[in-house]
Amino acid sequence: MSSGHIISVKLYLAIFGALLVMTLATAGAAFIDLGGNLNTSLAMLIAACKALLVILFFMHVRYSSRLTWVFVAAGFFWLMILLALTLADVLSRRWLPTLLL
Amino acid sequence: MNGPVEERRQHYLNVNYGLKSWLLTIDHKRIAWLYLVGVTFFFFVGGLFATLIRMELLTPQGDLVQAETYNKLFTMHGVTMIFFFLIPSIPAVLGNFLIPLMIGARDLAFPRLNLASWYIYILGGVFTLAAAAAGGVDTGWTFYTPYSSIYSNTHVALTVIGIFITGFSSILTGLNFIVTIHTMRAPGMTWFRLPLFVWAHYATSIIFILGTPVIAITLALVAFERLFGLGIFNPELGGDPLLFQHLFWFYSHPAVYIMILPGMGVISELIACFSRKRVFGYDFVAFSSLAIAVLGFLVWGHHMFVSGQSVYASMIFSLLSMLVAIPSAIKVFNWTATLYKGSISFDAPMIYALGFIGLFTIGGLTGLFLATLGVDIHVHDTYFVIAHFHYIMVGSAVMAYLGGIHFWWPKMTGRKYSEPLARLAAVIIFLGFNLTFFPQFVLGYLGMPRRYHVYPPEFQVLNVMSTAGASILAVGYVLPLAYLIWSLRYGVVAGMNPWKAKGLEWETASPPPTDNFDVTPIVVHEAYAYGEAESQAVYPTGKPANV
Amino acid sequence: MSDSSIVHAHQFDDAEQQHEASWLGMWVFLATEVMFFGGMFLGYTIYRSTYPAAFADASNHLDIWLGTINTAVLIGSSFTMALAVRSAQLGARKPLVLFLILTLVLGALFLGIKFTEYYAKIEEHLVPGSNFSFAGPLGRAAEIFFSFYFAMTGMHALHMIIGLALLTAMIVKAGRGRFSSVYNTPVELVGLYWHFVDIVWIFLFPLLYLVGRHLQ
Numbered sequence: 001m002s003s004g005h006i007i008s009v010k011l012y013l014a015i016f017g018a019l020l021v022m023t024l025a026t027a028g029a030a031f032i033d034l035g036g037n038l039n040t041s042l043a044m045l046i047a048a049c050k051a052l053l054v055i056l057f058f059m060h061v062r063y064s065s066r067l068t069w070v071f072v073a074a075g076f077f078w079l080m081i082l083l084a085l086t087l088a089d090v091l092s093r094r095w096l097p098t099l100l101l
Numbered sequence: 102m103n104g105p106v107e108e109r110r111q112h113y114l115n116v117n118y119g120l121k122s123w124l125l126t127i128d129h130k131r132i133a134w135l136y137l138v139g140v141t142f143f144f145f146v147g148g149l150f151a152t153l154i155r156m157e158l159l160t161p162q163g164d165l166v167q168a169e170t171y172n173k174l175f176t177m178h179g180v181t182m183i184f185f186f187l188i189p190s191i192p193a194v195l196g197n198f199l200i201p202l203m204i205g206a207r208d209l210a211f212p213r214l215n216l217a218s219w220y221i222y223i224l225g226g227v228f229t230l231a232a233a234a235a236g237g238v239d240t241g242w243t244f245y246t247p248y249s250s251i252y253s254n255t256h257v258a259l260t261v262i263g264i265f266i267t268g269f270s271s272i273l274t275g276l277n278f279i280v281t282i283h284t285m286r287a288p289g290m291t292w293f294r295l296p297l298f299v300w301a302h303y304a305t306s307i308i309f310i311l312g313t314p315v316i317a318i319t320l321a322l323v324a325f326e327r328l329f330g331l332g333i334f335n336p337e338l339g340g341d342p343l344l345f346q347h348l349f350w351f352y353s354h355p356a357v358y359i360m361i362l363p364g365m366g367v368i369s370e371l372i373a374c375f376s377r378k379r380v381f382g383y384d385f386v387a388f389s390s391l392a393i394a395v396l397g398f399l400v401w402g403h404h405m406f407v408s409g410q411s412v413y414a415s416m417i418f419s420l421l422s423m424l425v426a427i428p429s430a431i432k433v434f435n436w437t438a439t440l441y442k443g444s445i446s447f448d449a450p451m452i453y454a455l456g457f458i459g460l461f462t463i464g465g466l467t468g469l470f471l472a473t474l475g476v477d478i479h480v481h482d483t484y485f486v487i488a489h490f491h492y493i494m495v496g497s498a499v500m501a502y503l504g505g506i507h508f509w510w511p512k513m514t515g516r517k518y519s520e521p522l523a524r525l526a527a528v529i530i531f532l533g534f535n536l537t538f539f540p541q542f543v544l545g546y547l548g549m550p551r552r553y554h555v556y557p558p559e560f561q562v563l564n565v566m567s568t569a570g571a572s573i574l575a576v577g578y579v580l581p582l583a584y585l586i587w588s589l590r591y592g593v594v595a596g597m598n599p600w601k602a603k604g605l606e607w608e609t610a611s612p613p614p615t616d617n618f619d620v621t622p623i624v625v626h627e628a629y630a631y632g633e634a635e636s637q638a639v640y641p642t643g644k645p646a647n648v
Numbered sequence: 649m650s651d652s653s654i655v656h657a658h659q660f661d662d663a664e665q666q667h668e669a670s671w672l673g674m675w676v677f678l679a680t681e682v683m684f685f686g687g688m689f690l691g692y693t694i695y696r697s698t699y700p701a702a703f704a705d706a707s708n709h710l711d712i713w714l715g716t717i718n719t720a721v722l723i724g725s726s727f728t729m730a731l732a733v734r735s736a737q738l739g740a741r742k743p744l745v746l747f748l749i750l751t752l753v754l755g756a757l758f759l760g761i762k763f764t765e766y767y768a769k770i771e772e773h774l775v776p777g778s779n780f781s782f783a784g785p786l787g788r789a790a791e792i793f794f795s796f797y798f799a800m801t802g803m804h805a806l807h808m809i810i811g812l813a814l815l816t817a818m819i820v821k822a823g824r825g826r827f828s829s830v831y832n833t834p835v836e837l838v839g840l841y842w843h844f845v846d847i848v849w850i851f852l853f854p855l856l857y858l859v860g861r862h863l864q
Contacts, residue, residue: 093411
């Protein structure tokens with residue numbers, strides 16, 4: 001349950017600023033070839049950080065009950081189950097060498 | 102304390118009259134009745150499709166209907182039964198009615214959302230019936246692409262839109278249950294004093310919330326492909342048919358736990374009452390419900406063993422499927438231990454409950470056979486699979502539903518039904534069910550494929566047995582419809598607690614007042630205190646609950 | 649800080665229980681939304697891993713300037729929404745209405761830019777279907793990319809439109825003085841919804857716009 005804690009304008013402004021900076025950073029970094037899958041990983045990392053800031057501060061989860069944290073975490077955790085087990089299939093389909101040439 | 106019902110005592114059924122008071126109600130008990138009418142209607146619609154299927158299968162030739170029509174029949178049978186009967190049945194009827202009563206609350210957390218969920222259910226049903234009337238769908242209830250997304254010439258979009266809409270009904274119900282159970286339990290009603298029925302519905306609601314949205318987006322994407330040409334599943338573009346199957350089964354496997362968990366909750370209540378004993382291993386049964394809900398999300402690939410899925414992923418899914426059987430087995434052991442040295446009576450609800458335990462064991466074990474990779478290669482897409490899931494869906498879930506309807510009928514209506522007729526119907530259903538579906542295990546193992554309207558002549562005897570069983574089953578289902586409706590007017594008036602059961606719902610009048618309790622209960626005991634004289638709660642005098 | 653004189657719905661014991669239930673209810677709903685969009689993220693992930701070159705090439709046909717500006721606009725609208733909720737918590741009616749209106753304007757601006765992009769895609773024949781045309785051997789998988797582009801941003805836009813309707817309702821109610829420091833749950837819940845829609849875009853932006861920029 002949200003605690004009714006009131007966040008200062010200053011903190012909101014700081015979060016907003018950080019989000020803008022990270023947006024520009026991710027757009028800029030996209031043009032630099034980091035090799036392999038690093039571009040994607042970096043972009044996802046930045047996106048996750050941005051999402052975390054929105055969740056913790058704009059959505060007040062930082063100041064909410066543990067039950068709220070459980071519900072928030074459950075949603076993302078379940079999405080990870082969907083992604084992980086499906087990718088386990090897709091990425092391992094060609095591992096077994098076939099006899100067809 | 103309420104004794105025999107006085108003619109003028111006000112309760113939720115007579116507090117006002119008229120169609121508007123029912124269609125605009127926000128009372129969870131009335132909404133439960135709205136759902137009861139809806140699910141009963143769809144049950145018989147689905148049964149009609151089943152009747153035609155079984156009639157066609159009396160003979161090896163395809164002589165009753167054409168192949169395309171047969172495809173539509175089994176598709177509509179599956180869609181109707183799963184989405185419009187099995188998934189809503191126990192949660193939306195019994196769950197809606199009982200959960201506030203069982204936790205000592207006046208209603209669910211969001212009564213208007215509850216009513217909205219019924220209208221959404223009906224709207225989805227209208228869409229799907231419209232598709233059926235316009236000619237139906239022939240893809241199977243599984244809607245595999247690219248047949249459903251590109252090649253089928255039947256009303257796929259209309260049907261999947263209907264299912265999409267109805268999915269929101271499930272989501273709202275699950276949302277309501279989760280929030281209600283977390284925030285509105287009566288004073289003293291700790292989590293571990295809750296009836297196991299409530300635990301079961303909490304676990305079911307987790308699946309509603311986390312699974313249903315995935316089938317929603319999946320069917321939406323199929324509709325987008327058919328309507329707008331967004332070729333996500335189109336093999337000509339490089340689309341992957343298995344992507345659809347992963348998305349579809351990610352929901353549809355947990356969906357089967359949606360269909361069975363509430364039934365297990367009912368069985369816990371029935372076994373306890375009709376053994377006059379507390380449920381053995383309460384904590385284990387409660388945690389098993391949660392375990393089934395969680396583990397049930399990890400096994401969906403066992404529907405895809407022969408689809409082209411990676412054999413490594415298949416091995417993982419096979420292993421996880423073995424694991425999910427464990428909490429189910431724990432429950433069966435605990436129910437059986439509850440029976441041991443109990444004071445058993447064979448009222449109709451108990452007949453259903455005992456039948457459930459046996460048939461669920463068979464259904465569950467055959468599920469393990471199917472989870473075994475090597476065996477599944479042989480029996481996949483045969484009648485073995487059909488028999489397996491009907492043992493769970495019909496032999497277990499429907500029987501739990503009927504057991505629950507009978508058990509709580511006096512509470513819901515203030516009337517008793519005819520016990521001899523009810524026992525007869527329960528036995529007829531049990532016998533008819535086994536005659537219908539046991540032969541199908543044999544048929545499947547011998548190699549008869551599913552979804553075929555023709556079959557080799559050597560399979561006819563078993564098919565005839567199955568159809569004969571189905572006709573007996575049909576009689577068994579019509580009987581309760583008749584005597585329960587009859588009891589509404591002519592049944593013996595029931596008191597507050599005709600079964601002498603334990604639970605807060607039995608400590609208020611039958612039928613209950615609109616706000617459930619005259620005074621909010623304060624819970625002081627554990628659940629299922631059979632053998633002890635006191636009720637679970639005390640009722641302080643003073644300020645009534647709804648001020 | 650529950651005041652027994654605050655009106656609450658009859659099924660609740662007090663206003664605090666009602667607030668807790670409403671808050672949890674919205675988070676449960678947002679969990680369903682995570683799974684709803686998640687299905688599309690799964691499909692996207694699978695096809696991107698199968699057709700990386702096509703996805704990179706197709707992504708470069710999106711306008712990165714408009715995408716970046718839109719991301720900033722939406723984050724700005726989350727900022728104003730947070731300030732609106734804060735104003736409601738403080739019982740400051742005029743700032744509440746102002747910040748809600750700002751959020752609405754920024755949200756509408758986002759949609760305006762989005763539909764400008766869509767229009768450009770129509771003209772460039774990048775809408776999947778019979779008019780789709782993408783030069784080169786990667787064209788087929790590129791059509792899959794654009795199918796996801798339209799499905800995901802389209803579903804996101806639909807949620808934005810719903811959000812705008814909710815904001816409008818909040819503006820009207822706030823203007824009439826329905827909210828105060830002791831009762832502002834609807835504003836809070838609309839805020840949660842709006843922030844969630846922002847988070848979806850935070851992930852959509854790099855996945856759709858930034859796939860192959862380093863290969864350009």
